[in-house]
Amino acid sequence: GAVVSQHPSWVICKSGTSVKIECRSLDFQATTMFWYRQFPKQSLMLMATSNEGSKATYEQGVEKDKFLINHASLTLSTLTVTSAHPEDSSFYICSARDRRGQYNQPQHFGDGTRLSIL
Amino acid sequence: AQTVTQSQPEMSVQEAETVTLSCTYDTSESDYYLFWYKQPPSRQMILVIRQEAYKQQNATENRFSVNFQKAAKSFSLKISDSQLGDAAMYFCAYRTLNTGNQFYFGTGTSLTVIP
Numbered sequence: 001g002a003v004v005s006q007h008p009s010w011v012i013c014k015s016g017t018s019v020k021i022e023c024r025s026l027d028f029q030a031t032t033m034f035w036y037r038q039f040p041k042q043s044l045m046l047m048a049t050s051n052e053g054s055k056a057t058y059e060q061g062v063e064k065d066k067f068l069i070n071h072a073s074l075t076l077s078t079l080t081v082t083s084a085h086p087e088d089s090s091f092y093i094c095s096a097r098d099r100r101g102q103y104n105q106p107q108h109f110g111d112g113t114r115l116s117i118l
Numbered sequence: 119a120q121t122v123t124q125s126q127p128e129m130s131v132q133e134a135e136t137v138t139l140s141c142t143y144d145t146s147e148s149d150y151y152l153f154w155y156k157q158p159p160s161r162q163m164i165l166v167i168r169q170e171a172y173k174q175q176n177a178t179e180n181r182f183s184v185n186f187q188k189a190a191k192s193f194s195l196k197i198s199d200s201q202l203g204d205a206a207m208y209f210c211a212y213r214t215l216n217t218g219n220q221f222y223f224g225t226g227t228s229l230t231v232i233p
Binding site for chain 1: 160161162163207209219220221222223224225226228
């Protein structure tokens with residue numbers, strides 16, 4: 001089945017550091033990828049929609065300059081948390097939609113990245 | 119934007135018994151898709167079942183079935199013959215057909231299976 005690889009799975013870094021998270025579709029092309037944030041015991045909150053070759057669409061309340069998204073190819077989207085602070089600590093999950101997919105097809109999720117800012 | 123509501127933060131079921139998880143949503147769209155996802159402690163999102171809004175027939179997938187009431191905007195998940203491996207967070211999700219095809223997730227229901 002379709003696989004989405006997310007890397008790294010866990011990162012711990014100091015406050016003020018920028019952290020890049022990668023989301024790759026391994027066996028399909030994804031014109032659209034989605035980035036979610038999930039706090040403990042809470043739901044997935046859509047942060048932004050990443051479109052290949054164009055600017056990402058951010059949800060209301062998400063800082064574009066804080067969470068930089070790049071979707072440079074049909075199989076890779078990256079999320080960079082710039083100048084991360086402890087309040088950015090969270091679980092980040094990406095998902096991808098097969099460009100050939102019909103609307104009833106589910107998104108394929110990565111396994112998530114646990115980000116801890118000290 | 120669409121909203122998805124799961125009114126049961128926690129549920130428990132005896133092993134081998136049946137449990138129903140509730141989900142309601144709010145939308146002005148006539149066509150859309152609904153999903154149930156399972157998130158075990160590993161936090162991997164696993165698709166459980168999907169339903170097309172234009173279909174009146176309720177989707178079934180082995181021990182999992184849904185009760186889709188379009189007029190009431192209700193989409194409940196029934197798990198039959200519950201197993202220990204069913205213990206997880208369950209999220210109801212709505213998928214719009216508008217540009218972007220975003221998913222909107224409910225707040226989740228934590229299911230405990232009692233041996």
